[in-house]
Amino acid sequence: MIHLDNVTKIFPPDTAALKSATIHIEPGEFVSIVGQSGSGKTTIVRLLIAEVQPDEGSINIGGWDITKIKQRQIPILRRQIGVVFQDFKLLPKKTVFENVAFALQVSGVPKSRIQTIVPQVLHIVDLTDKAGRYPQELSGGERQRVAIARALIHRPKVLLADEPTGNLDALNTKDIIELLLKINEFGTTVVMVTHNKDIVNSLKRRVITLDRGLVAQDQKVGKYVI
């Protein structure tokens, strides 16, 4: 599903965020990528959504070599990958419904279909009664659930979650992780970048540990070891 082969990314002037990283993720996996700040975790997410390009190596996602992707193909790629960010990245002047619908509108999905799908997804993330609220009227956990709903709306095969619980309290963190597990159970590959030791240890799923841009460990059923 996701293949990074010998990927190196250097940010100017000479900060190596990733050094010859090779990671293979199979369909349906739930993978946690862990590591300290600056270890290259977020760079992997940015590479997978083509926000930045690697300096060396190749990245293949769902059979698509995104190192050779053209600028005009990037939006198409992003519509096929669900992404959840630590800071939610919700449109502040759009309601919950509109934020989720926006991900469909960019693909030209008709209004009638949007009116059917969005309530279904909002129901999954338990936000049906908050569809008309604006992001600033929601708690952190609710905002993150909106972001997850938006990421799910296309029924992506891959969901990337970059520190999805970074801004949440313990209770909301538990809710979000349960939601991600539920999404994974439906067959979506989930890649979660985190530095939350408790979550990683409780999941008992595959853990890839990064250290200063290198893949330090890759355990099938791993623990947070740094």
Added chain:
Amino acid sequence: MLIHSITRGFLFALQSFWRNIWLSLATVFVVFLALVSVNFLIMINVITDSAVNAVKDRVDVSIYFKPEVKESKIAEVKTKLEGLPQVKEVIYKSPEENLAAFSERHINDQKIQETLKELSGNPMGATLVIKAKDIKDYPEIMRSLEDPAISDLIEEKNYDNNQLVIDRINLISDNIKKVMMIISLIFIIIAILIVFNTVRVAIFTHQNEISIMKLVGAGNWFIRFPLVFETILAGLLAVVALMLFLYPVLSFAQNYLTSFFAGASFDLIGYFNNNFIVIFGTEIVAVVIINSISAMVAISKYLNV
């Protein structure tokens, strides 16, 4: 699909305009101020033109005929002059009228009054007063009088005395036009820069939204179109606000100027009405073009996500 996207773009633009109402109103207000300054300049141009034309209109040239020249001959000259394309008007003044006017002019001069009484007949001939369409046409009109058949009938022309004044008025008028053109150009450049920067600031506040839209998979045009339309909408509302503001100001200015310049006619409202399509049409087109280009340039900076 295309119509669908365009409709969606319009709706997004209207929604964003309304939900960012203070930012939208601030943009409308700045574009409005820029337009007011341009229209203020148009007003100054009209007033200057009217003032210069009022002075030009007072200039005429008189041809004094010899007393023995018959009225029928003078009528022939009048008809010939009226046939010239440069001539606006020719007024005939009879010897009697000229004598009465001369006497009236020197009513306090005892010597002249006594001399006039002593004269047996009217020493004055008839006069033709010529008004040209343009002050620059007088030399050409004067040349047409050089034909010996006409020049032999003429005792005197006051053109030579007036030539200096006419030349000076021409020079001042030309200089005023040049100065107004330079001022207009400077004003227009300033107005364009103000609008350009206002739109840039408005787009800057959408910077975060643009990057989120890109990350969610929006194409460049899907992001660009509503924002460009939103800035065009702000520009169009500024033109509407300008129209609502301008006419009361024109009405006030017209009354004030007419009394200030002692009865001279300054038909500002008439000028704006007669040139309504040209003035406001040009302003609408300019606002649409400037706002679109400014928005496109500003947005392109934030699309590389």
